[in-house]
Amino acid sequence: MNTLIKTALVSLTAGSLLLSVQAWSATTEITWEKPEKYTDVRPANESRVKFRERTFKALDEYFAKLAEKLPEKDKLAITVTNLDLAGQVWPSSFVFGNATGTDVRIVKRVDIPRIKFSYTLTNEAGKVVKSADVDLKDMGFLDNPRTFTQNTHLGYEKSMIKEWFNEEMASALVQN
Numbered sequence: 001m002n003t004l005i006k007t008a009l010v011s012l013t014a015g016s017l018l019l020s021v022q023a024w025s026a027t028t029e030i031t032w033e034k035p036e037k038y039t040d041v042r043p044a045n046e047s048r049v050k051f052r053e054r055t056f057k058a059l060d061e062y063f064a065k066l067a068e069k070l071p072e073k074d075k076l077a078i079t080v081t082n083l084d085l086a087g088q089v090w091p092s093s094f095v096f097g098n099a100t101g102t103d104v105r106i107v108k109r110v111d112i113p114r115i116k117f118s119y120t121l122t123n124e125a126g127k128v129v130k131s132a133d134v135d136l137k138d139m140g141f142l143d144n145p146r147t148f149t150q151n152t153h154l155g156y157e158k159s160m161i162k163e164w165f166n167e168e169m170a171s172a173l174v175q176n
Helices: 048-067 092-096 155-168
Strands: 007-013 016-022 027-033 075-084 088-091 103-106 114-122 128-137
Touching: 027 048, 048 075, 048 155, 114 155, 128 155
Parallel strands: 027 075
Antiparallel strands: 007 016, 016 027, 075 114, 088 103, 114 128
């Protein structure tokens, strides 16, 4: 966890999860809108609620880490409307031929990572610097040399988000 984080606010409201993080960089505010309707945030071997919370927390922290490159007084507000993790969850009996009681996430080329969200980047005065609806998908996620290893939690999704962020926010990044 970033030691520069000053405050964090998490609340569950009407089917949405909101996280707001203020650090020595831009503030990030992530809203997970109707997460129960997302295409695929299925766990392989833990409860759906715990897996969803862990997944959202990891992505919240990742967006906040990326926002560290933005000017300190800016605010990046993101509303996620869909998430489809790389791979697909299958019962272990389909994969191993025997029932072990746990499911397995199998990653194949056809099961690409996707995320849909809208974002608004505002400056210190509250003026909108950038804003857009985003529909990310990485059809070459298994061939991308920049993709994190498959052993990294949400590595394919994080790589896709990082590539988008670096391209989309290039003009707004703090010049060091």
